[in-house]
Amino acid sequence: MKKAILVLLIITCVFSCKDEPKTSVSEMNEDLHEAIDAKSDSIIEVVKASVEKSTKQIKAELKAKGFKTFDYVDEVTQDTILMQQYFIAFLKEGSIRPTIEAEVEQLQHEHLEHLTKMYELGYADISGPFADEGNLRGITIYNVPNLKMADSLAKSDPMVQAGRLEVEVRPWWGAKGFSLR
Secondary structure (H helix, E strand, O other): OOOHHHHHHHHHHHHHOOOOOOOOHHHHHHHHHHHHHHHHHOOOOOOOOOOOOOHHHHHHHHHHHHEEEEEEEOOOOOOEEEEEEEEEEEEEOOOOOOOHHHHHHHHHHHHHHHHHHHHHOEEEEEEEEEOOOOEEEEEEEOOOOOOOHHHHHHHOHHHHOOEEEEEEEEEEEOOOOOOOO
């Protein structure tokens, strides 16, 4: 029985393998060029899949840039939580209170431009005023490697330079990648 199956397989292979190809190379090239020409008017959209970095990779990148980090495993979810040191700039009411409305409006405009620039450059992650009329006027969370840099960026705010606001910068730990809800 085995010999019969083997003979049958050999005969099948001999008759199915021909010396000449069904399509010549030149015919395949012509078909390929026709297919390319037919598709030249089409729009091809390339979608790149985002590759998520591991906590270890993110931690190494942050360390290389001078950021302080640590991680721990959440007991409930068993997820590794990466903590990064940020800096919160507390904007307090300053001693100089301009009374000319145009000057106040101009300073406010420059202040908002400064905060927008800090966000766009990646130095600040979030900024905002407090809702009450207390001495503490607002905060900015800086995503920079050290206190000196955060303090320098906060003090470059036109409102601070004009004396309308004063700054106190404090280090703060936050979970990397978490967002407000």
